[in-house]
Amino acid sequence: MNDTPAPPTRRDRRKAQTRQRISDVATVLFLRHGFDQVTVGQIAEAADVSKVTVFNHFPRKEDMLLDRGPEAARLITDAVGDRAPGETPLGALRRVLVERARTEEPLGGFADRFTEFWRLVADSPALRDRARELYQELESVLAECLAEANPERRADAALAAALALAAYRTAFHAAASRMLAGTPAAEVVDDHIAAVERSLRAVEHAVECAVERAADER
Structure with missing residues (x-):
């Protein structure tokens, strides 16, 4: 039996890249302005994605920073x-x-x-x-x-x-x-x-x- 996981698909890689971009953008904004002062809308705009996409990857705002x-x-x-x-x-x-x-x-x-x-x-x-x-x-x-x-x-x-x-x-x-x-x-x-x-x-x-x-x- 081969337990080696299948390599990620192109869709998986794109999702991972989007998630990382959102987290990176959010982290910069949080450090610059403070966690409570930054809205999800501002993060979505800066990451060039919709608010729905943000919430698809991060149901909680805190997890955009604490993403590990x-x-x-x-x-x-x-x-x-x-x-x-x-x-x-x-x-x-x-x-x-x-x-x-x-x-x-x-x-x-x-x-x-x-x-x-x-x-x-x-x-x-x-x-x-x-x-x-x-x-x-x-x-x-x-x-x-x-x-x-x-x-x-x-x-x-x-x-x-x-x-x-x-x-x-x-x-x-x-x-x-x-x-x-x-x-x-x-x-x-x-x-x-x-x-x-x-x-x-x-x-x-x-x-x-x-x-x-x-x-x-x-």
Whole structure:
């Protein structure tokens, strides 16, 4: 059986290009004028599409800026699903998150230019709420990946996912806060990586201890 996905069609590519153009245009407008000051109509006009097209790609205005949810979900599923032999699911996730931190990619990486984006999110209650929702969605994705990777521990998957992402979010917010206060990205990355390594190892150890304790009590 061949599980290789079919290559995207021309229609798929055009849709992806339109979606990216809308997101790029919206991001520029939000950064320039503020999230609440920009209307969907203005975004549609600047992207040279209809408002219907905008809503077809982004039912929520917040997702035009916070548009990397699907990419983050794939990052998690690929990390767990493609882990090396002998590598634990949370160990694979930790490795991938550390690898991303060493890049300047918008998803998980650090660069001085990101501070303007982070400040925009921090200043908008609507964007902060949507960011929290996205974390919850990713928590569910990770929980399902952990359950599939270790079916006999399905009952522990939700807790492990919640702890792992809470640990990562704490480390990321600490690093982002330092940069928002003026510390260059180059001075933040190593501390962030150390925090991710330390906290996710602690989560994995805590989950293992809880499982062993529960087994002893049965």
